[in-house]
Amino acid sequence: MKSLALTAGTLAAAALLWYAVPSLAESARRVPAPTADLTAAAAAKTESAVFAGGCFWGVQGVFQHVKGVSNAVSGYAGGAAKMARYEDVGTGRTGHAEAVRITYDPQQISYGKLLQIYFSVAHDPTELNRQGPDTGTQYRSTVFAENAEQARIAKDYIAQLNQAKIYGKPLATTVELSKPFYVAEDYHQDYLTLHPHQPYIAINDLPKIDELRKLFPESYTAAPALVHAAKASKS
Template sequence: MNAVIPGTSLAIRPENFPDPIEDLPVNGTAKAVFAGGCFWCVEAVYLNLEGVNAVVSGYAGGHAAQANYEAVCTGTTGHAEVIEVEYNSAVISFGELLKVFFSVAHDPTHKDRQGNDRGTQYRSAVFYHDNAEKTVATAYIEQLNNAGAFIAPIATTVEPLETFFPAEDYHQNFARRNPTQGYVTHVAKPKVEKLIHAFPDKLKTRTP
């Protein structure tokens, strides 16, 4: 039986997290879009991964024709805070990005919230560009549920990406530019530390 890790819904330690059985083929530079609560924190994690060329915080999944921080924060537009990850699939695969997403970047068992942040804008979601991404993401969620990776069911939705709206400039690379800000210190920094501990072989030797 898996031992529950204190303070989290994880039943399997991140360093022992299963690799996806299904993955996308190597196909040069690609993009992936994930929602896992506050984009400052998820962005901070992915910027440290070898093979990740760029990360842009933004909004996706809403019904409104435009998205901005003030509107999205009301929870009425349907958008989620997301990150768009540009990556080199020859170095890090879509499946490996998913593994980091589920194991350290956020808690996928929480519906419409992460920590004290509540609302559909903070939902857990994978936004897919095509059916291949949808298939891999859906299969991995099923794999993790079957493996008992969490003590609660995964609440992550798998949604089609219709439009990605980049967030305002002051949100980009926020954690690195504001390392002493309270939210960064208490929420983003522990996620990065968890990544460093669990996946040292996936880290950039130099960070931007």
């Protein structure tokens, strides 16, 4: 699980490690857009996508800063409802992955564009059952496709990136179809925005937001789409 007890010295050392180790420093890159994408239905106002790529704090934080995304919720996908709790998922034995469900306007951003951001800055898709300091199947790289079309687009894109040898090694990303998504505990929502100085966030996740801004300026928005704000507007 994610350690919250990092000293200032550890923070500085880890920050240096981020830029010194090629697998970390080079993981953020704008990969080519997918050659195939979903066509936005004229009547569709919102669509959803579910991605897993390590700790959901960072993945949620990235997509909350993407134009066209109205909500990005941290949760669990891939396992049974009765085990969809942080303490259980953290054992790595429930079949879940920490995941994020993204609600977006297909007239503003496409599913393919979300995938491009996911593979470029949200995580390192070459790491198998881990992401940075976190290890276990709950941190796997997985696209939880909500329908056959999403699954086809994701699989084709993975094949495209592998064929082009974008990362120099095969992607570890898998595609799982029609797996239920369960919303995580409230204290996990908006975690990056609420705790920007927490060492884990500062080391592992804030650089992703910076890379999103640099690599995808056309898709970046400074104001995050916060879960708690969405809840407040509905109350």
